[in-house]
Amino acid sequence: MNNRQIAFIGAGNMANSLIRGLLAKDVAASHIHASDIDSDKLQSLQTECGIQTGDTAAVAAVADVIILAVKPQVMAQVCAALKPLIAKPDCLVISIAAGIPVASLAQWLGEERAIVRCMPNTPSLVGAGATGLYANANCNDDHKTLAGAIMSAVGIACWLQAEKDIDTVTALSGSGPAYYFLMIEAMEKAAVAMGLAPDVARQLSIQTALGAGKLAAASDVAPDELRRRVTSPGGTTEQALLSFANQGFESTVANAMLAAQHRAAELAK
Numbered sequence: 001m002n003n004r005q006i007a008f009i010g011a012g013n014m015a016n017s018l019i020r021g022l023l024a025k026d027v028a029a030s031h032i033h034a035s036d037i038d039s040d041k042l043q044s045l046q047t048e049c050g051i052q053t054g055d056t057a058a059v060a061a062v063a064d065v066i067i068l069a070v071k072p073q074v075m076a077q078v079c080a081a082l083k084p085l086i087a088k089p090d091c092l093v094i095s096i097a098a099g100i101p102v103a104s105l106a107q108w109l110g111e112e113r114a115i116v117r118c119m120p121n122t123p124s125l126v127g128a129g130a131t132g133l134y135a136n137a138n139c140n141d142d143h144k145t146l147a148g149a150i151m152s153a154v155g156i157a158c159w160l161q162a163e164k165d166i167d168t169v170t171a172l173s174g175s176g177p178a179y180y181f182l183m184i185e186a187m188e189k190a191a192v193a194m195g196l197a198p199d200v201a202r203q204l205s206i207q208t209a210l211g212a213g214k215l216a217a218a219s220d221v222a223p224d225e226l227r228r229r230v231t232s233p234g235g236t237t238e239q240a241l242l243s244f245a246n247q248g249f250e251s252t253v254a255n256a257m258l259a260a261q262h263r264a265a266e267l268a269k
C-alpha cells in the first residue's frame, strides 16, 4: 500500500476519518490526494494534514486507487464525470457509499473496472474502524490486497461472500457508532437527571462504553458471559436489564437495524 497513490473523491466526514486514520498509521501525506466541491474542506485537509488536494481530474490522473466518498445521491454524476479522467488502466475504485450496488458502479465507470464496494465507519479516525468489503470479478489479488490493506490500516476489515451482506454491515457497523453515541448520550442525561455533575456524567459514560468495548474485544468469552459477570444475583444490574427487557430492548435494536438496512436498499434505486 505504501507506494500507491490513494485519491479520495469527496472529503467529508467519512473521508476525513479515513485520511486522518491513514496518516496516523504513517501513510505518507504525499501519497494521499483529495478532491471535493467544497474548497474549504480541501483547504483544511491541506493545512492540517499536508495531503495533496485538487480537482477530480488532478487526483484521478495520479491515482492507483480512488475512494469514492460522496453521498449515494450524487454517485452517478460523480462517476460519469470521473470515468474519462482515470489515467491508470489498472486503477482500483473503492466505493464506500451506502446502498449503491457494484453493478451500478460498473455501469457508470465501465464494465472492465476493478471495483471494491465497502462499508467502513468513523472510528477509523482513531484506528478502531470496522469495515466489510466485497470485490467484483475484475479485482485480482493485488486489488484485493490493496483494498484490504487500506481498511486494515485503520481498524479491522472483513471480506464478505455476498454483496447483499454490505447492507447488513451498513446497519451493523457502518451506522453502529451512532447507536453507541446515542447510548452514551442517554446514560449521561439520565445520570445528570439523577443529580450527577455533567462533566463527571460524561466522563464516566464515555469511559464505560470504552471499557466495555475493550473488555469484549480482549476477552475469550462471549459478551453474554461478560454481561452475566456484571449482573450480581439480586443486585442493581439485574433490575436495569429487566427494565430494558420489559421495554423490548432487543426488538428495538433489531427494528432499528432493519430500518437502516431497508434505507440502504432504497438508496440503491
Ligand SMILES: NC(=O)C1=CN([C@@H]2O[C@H](COP(=O)(O)OP(=O)(O)OC[C@H]3O[C@@H](n4cnc5c(N)ncnc54)[C@H](OP(=O)(O)O)[C@@H]3O)[C@@H](O)[C@H]2O)C=CC1
Pocket (backbone or CB within 6 Å): 009, 010, 011, 012, 013, 014, 015, 035, 036, 037, 038, 041, 068, 069, 070, 071, 072, 074, 078, 096, 097, 098, 119, 120, 121, 122, 174, 175
Ligand atoms: N459518515 C459515516 O459514518 C459513513 C459514511 N459512509 C458513506 O460515505 C459517503 C460520504 O458520507 P459522509 O462523509 O458522511 O458525507 P459528507 O457529506 O460529509 O461528505 C461528502 C462530501 O462530498 C462532497 N461532494 C458532493 N458532490 C461532490 C462532487 N461532485 N465531487 C466531489 N465532492 C463532492 C460533499 O460536498 P457538499 O457537502 O458541499 O455536498 C461533501 O464534502 C456516503 O456515501 C456514505 O454512505 C460510509 C460509512 C460511514
Ligand SMILES: O=C(O)[C@@H]1CCC=N1
Pocket (backbone or CB within 6 Å): 098, 170, 174, 175
Ligand atoms: O448514515 C448513512 O447513510 C451513512 C452510512 C453508514 C453511516 N453513515
